Amino acid sequence: MTDRNNHKILVPEARQGLDRLKAQVAHTSSPDEAKYEIAEEQGIPLQHRDNGDLKAKDAGKIGGEMGGNMVREMIKIAEEQYSRKQ
Numbered sequence: 213m214t215d216r217n218n219h220k221i222l223v224p225e226a227r228q229g230l231d232r233l234k235a236q237v238a239h240t241s242s243p244d245e246a247k248y249e250i251a252e253e254q255g256i257p258l259q260h261r262d263n264g265d266l267k268a269k270d271a272g273k274i275g276g277e278m279g280g281n282m283v284r285e286m287i288k289i290a291e292e293q294y295s296r297k298q
Contacts (some may be wrong), residue, residue, distance in 0.1 A: 230243075230282075231243035231284055233285060234246045234260075234278065234282060235287070236285070237278070237281040237282055237285050238250055238278065238281070241269075246278060247274050247278060248260070250277050250278050251272050251274050253277075254270075254273055254274065254277065256270045256273060256274060258270075258274065
């Protein structure tokens with residue numbers, strides 16, 4: 213099950229843009245592969261199936277890293293757009 217089935221965003225029309233951003237910050241071509249790339253970078257054994265033995269702490273590290281990177285990138289983009297308007 214992908215995380216897009218579990219989490220709702222405030223503006224559904226933004227889904228495609230958020231997916232592109234997720235893939236971009238994880239350096240993958242697919243947003244679905246982003247969590248696996250980050251898990252690999254963190255040394256966390258995330259598999260495509262059956263992660264029943266994955267610790268909540270490790271899952272949090274993956275999501276936190278991904279979310280943090282996305283927020284930093286959105287701030288960077290906003291600052292660049294703001295500076296162009298000045």
